[in-house]
Amino acid sequence: xxxxxxxxxxxxxxxxxxxxxxxxxxxxxxxxxxxxxxxxxxxxxxxxxxxxxxxxxxxxxxxxxxxxxxxxxxxxxxxxxxxxxxxxxxxxxxxxxxxxxxxxxxxxxxxxxxxxxxxxxxxxxxxxxxxxxxxxxxxxxxxxxxxxxxxxxxxxxxxxxxxxxxxxxxxxxxxxxxxxxxxxxxxxxxxxxxxxxxxxxxxxxxxxxxxxxxxxxxxxxxxxxxxxxxxxxxxxxxxxxxxxxxxxxxxxx
Numbered sequence: 001x002x003x004x005x006x007x008x009x010x011x012x013x014x015x016x017x018x019x020x021x022x023x024x025x026x027x028x029x030x031x032x033x034x035x036x037x038x039x040x041x042x043x044x045x046x047x048x049x050x051x052x053x054x055x056x057x058x059x060x061x062x063x064x065x066x067x068x069x070x071x072x073x074x075x076x077x078x079x080x081x082x083x084x085x086x087x088x089x090x091x092x093x094x095x096x097x098x099x100x101x102x103x104x105x106x107x108x109x110x111x112x113x114x115x116x117x118x119x120x121x122x123x124x125x126x127x128x129x130x131x132x133x134x135x136x137x138x139x140x141x142x143x144x145x146x147x148x149x150x151x152x153x154x155x156x157x158x159x160x161x162x163x164x165x166x167x168x169x170x171x172x173x174x175x176x177x178x179x180x181x182x183x184x185x186x187x188x189x190x191x192x193x194x195x196x197x198x199x200x201x202x203x204x205x206x207x208x209x210x211x212x213x214x215x216x217x218x219x220x221x222x223x224x225x226x227x228x229x230x231x232x233x234x235x236x237x238x239x240x241x242x243x244x245x246x247x248x249x250x251x252x253x
Contacts, residue, residue: 015161054170057158061171063128064155069135069178070116082114085245089118093174093214094127098207102217105247111218112178114247119176130155130167133176140184141199148175168206168213175203181219 014020020039029035092101103111119131132151134144145164152167153160159167167173206213 052158054162054166057156058170061128061130061156063126063130065119065123065131066151066155067116067119067131067133067176069133070119070176071113073113073117073120082247085247086114086117086121089115089216089245090121093118093122093216096212098211098213100215100217102219102244103247104219104221104244106220109247111247114245115176115178115216115218119174122174128172130171130173131176132173133178135178137179137182138184144177144183145199145202164202165205168203169209169211172212174214174216176216176218178218180217181221 015025024035024038029038089101089103092099103115105111119133122129122131130152132148132155134147134151136144139147148164152164159171168175203213203215
């Protein structure tokens, strides 16, 4: 007991399998009996040391914006020609129900920067959401899920004990997948040749419970891509609950 030489990945696995709070590995216990008594109290929900549940974490969550994958917008991109579309996206992101939103347009039209502007407006209004952004080009669904998991743990270490679908169910979240149409096929991970199937299951599990999860897909086109993430979730939710914003060339003045 109290051994600090256990590798971090082993500690994490032990914590998940046996339900031991991760921070307990940093504490030196006087005896195994003292540890077992504390663990029994923890598992029965009595006394100090009980790890907070998702409802408790959600009530205290102050928001986190882990959107470094998006470009930093400059005044050129904050054009009046896109103000209506920008207001519509911000309004959709603030709504309390789940949604799937696509921002599409040709390469170089400023799609990623457009989404970055919307996130900036939410940040300015002190919107208490968990906002995550991933650059998906060349990544498989499994790799994207792992990056999302890492970002969630960076936002709040107490969330490390929960799956992504559980986190999204309880904490209002926005997930931005940039270049979503350039994901690598799952066959690169030894799976079936489908780009978004496994990833869609994570989002679908949360959305079925009417959580406040917004998924923003930034892509060149949402049509003609059978099996992609958008088509998977469109079938689940119904297209009347989704929205697509098609950007043309940026005009200023």
